[in-house]
Amino acid sequence: MWGKSAKRAGGRANLLLSHLLDTAAVAELIWDRYLAPSLRRALDGVAGGGEGSGRRLFTWLCGVHDFGKAIPAFQFIDEAGMERVRRAGLPFDLHALRRKRWGHDAAGGVLIRSLLKEAGWDEDQVDWVWPLIAGHHGVFPSLGTASRGMRSVKRLSGEGTAWDQVRRQLLDVFTRAVGFADLAEVQPRTVPSRALQLQVSGFVVMADWISSDKKHFKGIDELDTVSMQTARARALAAWSRLGLRGGWGRLSPPDQHSFVQRFGDPPRGSQTLVLDVVSQMGAPGLVIVEAPMGEGKTKAALLAAEMLAARFAMDGVFVGMPTQATSDPMFSNVRKWLSALDPGLEAQVTLLHGKRMFNKEWRALVEDAGASPDDRFDSVQEDDFGLEDPYRSELAEGHTTAAQERRAPAEWFLGNKRDLLSPFVVGTIDQLLFAATRTKHVMLRMAGLAGKVVILDEVHAVDVYMSQFLAEGLRWLGQAGVPVVLLSATLPSAQRRELQAAYLAGAQSREEADVSAVPVPNGYPSVTAVWNSPEGIAHAVEDCPAWKTPVAVQIEVLPEAPPAKGDEDLAQTPPRDRDVVAVLRKRLADGGCALVIRNTVDRAQQTYLALHKEFGDDVRLLHGRLTVADRADRTEECLRLLGSPAQKGTTRPRRLILVATQIAEQSFDIDADVLISDLAPIDLLLQRMGRVHRHAGVVRPDALREPWVIVTGFGPRDSAAPWILPESVGIYGRYLLLRTAALVTAAAGTAWSIPDKVPELVAAVYESEQKSVPEAWAEAEAEAFAEWTTTQRARAEAAEPFLLARRGEHERTTLAGLHRGGSQETLDEEHHRAMVRDGETSIEVVLVRQDRRGYRTLSGRSLVITGEASTEVLDDLLGSTVRLPAKLTRAAEEELRPLPEWREHPWLRYSRALIFTEDQQSASLGNVHLTYDKDLGLVVR
Known part of the structure; x- marks a missing residue:
């Protein structure tokens, strides 16, 4: 046979x-x-x-x-x-x-x-x-x-x-x-x-x-x-x-000198606390580290991973970040950490997200090893004549380098559905969320997490829909005995309990776990560890003072009125932006650096134009509708100009204003003297505040020696609940914004002691039994709460059909029928991402110009693409990739295609081209006009 x-x-x-x-x-x-x-x-x-x-x-x-x-x-x-x-x-x-x-x-x-x-x-x-x-x-x-x-x-x-x-x-x-x-x-x-x-x-x-x-x-x-x-x-x-291989093998537990050896600095109190708590664990479990922004949670987590691996015989690590943008710098950090642990491990780290080919460090790593740049190699079918679904071999001809010669992850690991099998992986949290979905070959994702320590950063960014997948993933990891370290600035107590209960229910192979006996941390920073023991649930909960001396952050409110007709015209400066200009004109009279965070790209673009008229080249703009190349260049420039004085090696500008969207909210290591922010839920607002007076040793103007945070995007009213920007309500919901607005309004003209007050502020917004709004707002709050709970319940229920195991099935003992009800095997990464993030699928396109001579890149290079593209043209094209708003997804799917010349190229054959014509300098898509402005990025009218 x-x-x-x-x-x-x-x-x-x-x-x-x-x-x-x-x-x-x-x-x-x-x-x-x-x-x-x-x-x-x-x-x-x-x-x-x-x-x-x-x-x-x-x-x-x-x-x-x-x-x-x-x-x-x-x-x-x-x-x-x-x-x-x-x-x-x-x-x-x-x-x-x-x-x-x-x-x-x-x-x-x-x-x-x-x-x-x-x-x-x-x-x-x-x-x-x-x-x-x-x-x-x-x-x-x-x-x-x-x-x-x-x-x-x-x-x-x-x-x-x-x-x-x-x-x-x-x-x-x-x-x-x-x-x-x-x-x-x-x-x-x-x-x-x-x-x-x-x-x-x-x-x-x-x-x-x-x-x-x-x-x-x-x-x-x-x-x-x-x-x-x-x-x-x-x-x-x-x-x-x-060239296949495992991870680091048997590790020795880190000692008191390990932190300095890995990172060059002695550990802070909170970092030592993490290791002390982890050392008390009697079995693999869940560790939750809550500490202020800039406290050094990531370094503590990496060394904790060493300790967990040594104690419980793990052989690798997965680090999950909230976004692709935050995954890239973490990729560099993990490589440096592993190099300090063992120089042979640095090259074995896999970067895992849909746009890793845009990461220069990743590309250099795989190209130096002789790997094919294509993540979609020829498929090898498991069954002759295609009677079963094809598997992807993803082994390029001529690149079978022996293990001892290859200074990069084994190429076999770099293929579709296999990346998590690599021993060391840095990617988006989506990779863990995918592993909790009832999708085809989900077993490969879970095998990839087996025997690893899992670190998830910025878990406060996980909303109620995503948290269903996170909880499901924690159930399976708990049952598998995979240690998990969660990092957050702070968590609402309900969310902390849910995460603990999910992991422990898995560890006990039960549908539910009672975590009521696990105490709530008293101080901040804090570390909470829970694990299953023969006697039941065991825990260790400790806290310590923060590394930084508490800072009094001055709070102000910049009221914003509902927009009038014409306010959305980019050619006009609306009152809200004139107010921002006036504030910064006064605050930055003697110089200084400001960060302005808007909740939408359109607002950010308009604010940038208003500020640019006043301050000229002292203004920068950063948002998600920039091309890959522009976004990378601007991010690098911002980090260089506003980063840590100990690392950047350049002089801080006398005056600089950065206008950004939420991409500046987390894992963005810049330091501003003053922040103007649209209203956001308190935990996210605190994240934004973490960019103000972030670093020690920064020389600031006298008027900005104290950190200032000015909140706008809403308009307080004396006898009624405030007007809140509708776009913000659409993103975050009115309930949390209303309660946050009450705290900010009450604090206006005073200061918050940060980080001391962080847990109290988060509890005031998220603990519904706490009275946080004025009596005059009570009716509006009750309506918003009813809407919020209905929406939260609906979003949680919307996730259930996609979860790996249905409610009531967690105590089953075999895998029979696990995929009953649909396997979603045909979803690509963008659709997977939309599935686990409860969002509309958004599409990335390559921007191309067309003139009488043919197609050209945005920079003007002649576009002659066959199977062999010059490096310059290819880099130009890949750098011209931009993500469209989700509302244009259907139109893009229907109207945009790869250029015919791209069909034979491994990277471009799946890329849709958005063509700007010479006469129009714009493109039409659906019912909108699109232009790409060198300052504003993609403009949607």
């Missing part, structure tokens, strides 16, 4: 037994050279035979995945292969086979059930093993769904004929080849957790995909040359050529 046709196995068919043994041999290398010690220990416990006993079980589970190919319904697919089987004496009912199909994944799961029971396996052991086989194409069916083909046409399996005998022999020969005496000896001793099953399933797919690559596993069609010894030699050669 054949397992890979000649077409799919390098010109010669690969026998089924050969492919099973190839996969088993790859699995042995995954165990020996890739799996974290914690995973090996867990599988040893499942096998029940002592240390190392899990290796044979793991090898058998991976290798037996294609057992279902031993049926007429599969062997019939390839005519040459079928003829060999027929000559060997096995019958085919061609009439039935031409009318019906039965996927070999489902068939394998169903057929092996009876053989395992026949061998004496317990029912509960059979129940968790068969879905691993039935689900190895990425979707776990229920038993009823998997059996449907067999019930309707039993002739598809050859039941009652010599096929049964052959399958028994195949399974017996394979089982003995991997080291078991018989099938009965394979039976595990315990049932693994559902999370461990899901992770093992991911490694089954990993082993299958590696052994399915025809470049490394060419066909063997003579049975007498098939052996486990041969398979091991093939697997070892492939592993070496692919």
Whole structure:
């Protein structure tokens, strides 16, 4: 029987037994050279035979995945292969086979059930093993769904004929080849957790995909040359050529000198506190670090990851950031940290987000290693003739550098759905949220998180919709024993409890967990750790003084009235911007640096124009509708001019005004003397305030020696609730804005002690039982609260259909039927992002100019793109990428296409071109006109 046709196995068919043994041999290398010690220990416990006993079980589970190919319904697919089987004496009912199909994944799961029971396996052991086989194409069916083909046409399996005998022999020969005496000896001793099953399933797919690559596993069609010894030699050669490797191996716990060795500075009190709390943990658990902006939470988390890895045998790390923009600098920081830990690890960090090809450091890393720049290599189909969904090999020809020569993550890891399998990963938090969705091949994502320490930064930015996926992810990680470190400026107590309860419910394999006994931190900064112990939920909650001396931040309100007709015209300066100009004219009379944060791009563009008229080249603009190149250049310039005086190496400008949107809200290390901000919920407003007087040693004008924060975007009214900018209400909801406005209004003319007052302020807004608004606002607040709770409930319910497990299913013990109700396998990253962030899909386009001579880049380079593009033109095009507003997504999908010349280029063939004509200098899309202004960015009219 054949397992890979000649077409799919390098010109010669690969026998089924050969492919099973190839996969088993790859699995042995995954165990020996890739799996974290914690995973090996867990599988040893499942096998029940002592240390190392899990290796044979793991090898058998991976290798037996294609057992279902031993049926007429599969062997019939390839005519040459079928003829060999027929000559060997096995019958085919061609009439039935031409009318019906039965996927070999489902068939394998169903057929092996009876053989395992026949061998004496317990029912509960059979129940968790068969879905691993039935689900190895990425979707776990229920038993009823998997059996449907067999019930309707039993002739598809050859039941009652010599096929049964052959399958028994195949399974017996394979089982003995991997080291078991018989099938009965394979039976595990315990049932693994559902999370461990899901992770093992991911490694089954990993082993299958590696052994399915025809470049490394060419066909063997003579049975007498098939052996486990041969398979091991093939697997070892492939592993070496692919350059696959695990993480850091066994780590020693960091000591008192480690912080200085890693980061060059002694630890602050809060950073020491993190390590002290982590050292108390009796098992992998959830650590929540709450500390002010600029306190050094990230460095503490990275060293905590070392300690957690050393104590609980983890072999890598995933760092999840709120955005692509914040992922890029974190990528650099993690590489530096790992280099200080072990110089060989620095090059093994994978950057994971949809636009990593725009990151110069990432591109240099993979290109220096000889990797293909294309993340969409030729696909390799798992099943001949495309009867099943294609897998992507993503191995470019000619780039199979040996592990010891490659100074970059193994290229195999860089492919679609595989990036998380890399031992060290920095990406957006979306990658974890994706792992909590009922999507095809979700097991690969969970396998990628297995054996890692997970760090998630800025978790306060996760809204109620995203938090459903975060909670679901924490459930699975808790059950899998994956340590998680969450970082936040501060969290509402309800959100903190929800995160703890989700992780601990997973750790206890229960639907709910009672965390009422876990105390709320008394001080700030604080560290809260929870974990499951034999006695129940254990915890450690401690706090300490902040590193910085508390600062009195002066609060003012700049009232804003509802806009009048014509206020949105970019050619006019509306009253609100004239007020901003007046404030900054006075505040910056003797110089100084100001940050103005607007809640929408349109407002930011208009404010920039007003300020530019007054202050000229002292004004900068930064928002999400800039091209990739412009945004990167402006971000770099802002960090250089307004960054830490200890690092930037340049003189702070006498006067500078940065107008920005929310992208300046978090993980943006700039220092302003004064902030003008649109009203936002208190936790986000505090994040924005973290950009004011952020660094020590900055020389400031006398009038700005104290930090000033001026809040606008709303208009206080004496006898009624204030007017609030409708666009802000659309983004954040009226309830939280109303309560925040009450705090800001009450504080106007006084100061907030920051960071001391941060927890109190957050509680005042988010703890609904606290009375925070004036009596005259009470009715408006009640209406806003009712609307907010309805919206929150609806958004939470909207996430449920996409969650990996439905409500009430978390106590199930197997993966059978996990994907029941839809697998969403066709979603690309942008649609995945929209799914987990409850947003409309937004599309990125490449801006191109067209004149009489043809197409040109924005900078004027002639655009002649074939499969081979010059580096200059390619960089120009990639740098001209810009994200459209979500309201234009449908029009872009309908009207925009790649240029014909891009079809053969690996990066550009998926890129939609937005063409600006020479006569118009603009483009029409849907019912709007678009222009790109060198100062304003993309302007939508």
